[in-house]
Amino acid sequence: MIVAIVATVILSGATGPTDVTFVESFKVVLGHLLPDMSWMSDGSLTRLQDQAVWDFRLPRTLLAGLTGAGLALAGALMQAIVRNPLAEPYILGVSSGAGVGAVLVITLGSASLAGVTLSTAAFIGALVTTIAVYLLARQHGVLAPTRMILTGVALGSLLSAVTSYLTLTTEAQNVFSVLFFLLGSVSAATFHQLIVPAVALTIVSLYVFTRPRALNALLVGDESATALGVDVNRLRTYLMIAAALLTGSVVAVSGGIGFVGLVIPHIARIIVGTDHRRMLPVTVLGGALFLMLADLLARTVAQPTEIPIGIITAVVGAPFFLWLMRRGRAARAGMQR
Structure with missing residues (x-):
């Protein structure tokens, strides 16, 4: 998967209206990473080729990778929290909250909201939604999984209705921007936009990769996990915060991309089993690779028009997911109950 990710980065750099070969794309990336490469100054690469690969194609590919990895990891955590193979990041309503924040900026303008940028407003919306779900899902001081799902669905529906209202009442020229974000x-990725999702993914990965045994314990039930010394309520709270942090961070810069958090963890379980020590790394790498390839399709399949990446993930992911469910290993991986 790591080799495939590197190859996809180079292939993405060579794909687009500006003529760049696979080798030239590799040289541009390597030339910026390693100083004093001869081909960066001998005229073999034009300035336009350099800008196309380094300034435009590479940031969007890396952002797609970070987004895919974050959503896939958040999906795996959500499925562990509620012990339900159908759980995924958007079940918390976090994406709907981010959507409301972003649409407010698009429809009302940043100046009307004290200069808040679209990404900041989306993250604030996701954060407020997470806090609301957490407070409403607690019962007798304990975070109840079923109550959390129902709360997330209800808040998500309410916030989606708010987004729809804002979209219907805004000026016509704003509708396209709203739909493209949703x-x-x-x-429009830049290297600056990579910072927040990269930091969030790193922090959450360091936390969950050091607690695979506790995550495995959740799979056998709360009573058994408690008997094994796991503080189930505290672990669920931390995992919920981690999943919401990941989802809010990536949705704020890439919009509402669905299906990744549902499909990729299942594929990882089919490949390496349910043990989180192996499943989580494969989930992160698989999510990054999947969304990188989806972005490559989104900008090439209907050139010169670009298709929103969420459409690609659904069109490609859904049939593949259904095909996987028909295989015998799907049941053993927990996809069928």
Whole structure:
């Protein structure tokens, strides 16, 4: 998967209206990473090729990778929290909250909201939604999984209705921007936008990769996990915060990209089993690779028009997911109950 991710980065750099070969794309990336490469100054690469690969194609590919890895990991955590193979990041309503924040900026303008940027407003919306779900899902001081799912669905529906109202009442020229954000896109990615999702993914990965045994214990039930010395309520709270942090961070910069958090963890379980020591790394790498390839399709399949990446993930992911469910290993991986 690591080799495939590197190859996809180079292939993405060579794909687009500006003529760049696979080798030239590799040289541009390597030339910026390693100083004093001869081909960066001998005229073999034009300035336009350099800008196309380094300034435009590479940031969007890396953002797609970070987004895919974050959503896939958040999906795996959500499925562990509620012990339900159908759980995924958007079940918390976090993406709907981010959507409301972003749509407010698009429809009202940043100046009307004290200069708050679209990404900041989306993250604030996701954060407020997470806090609301957490407070409403607690019962007798304990975070109840079923109550959390129902709360997330209810708040998500309410916030989606708010988004729809804002979209219907805004000016016509804003509707396209709203729809493009809600369907997901990394077309305007910059290196600066990589910082927040990269930091969030790193922090959450360091936390969950050091607690695979506790996550495995959740799979056998709360009573058994408690008997094994796991503080189930505290672990669920931390995992919920981690999943919400990941989802809010990536949705704020890439919009509402669905299906990744549902499909990729299942594929990882089919490949390496349910043990989180192996499943989580494969989930992160698989999510990154899947969304990188989806972004490559989104900008090439209907050139010169670019398709929102969320459409690609659904069109490609859904049939593949259904095919996997028909295989015998799907039941053993926990996809069928």
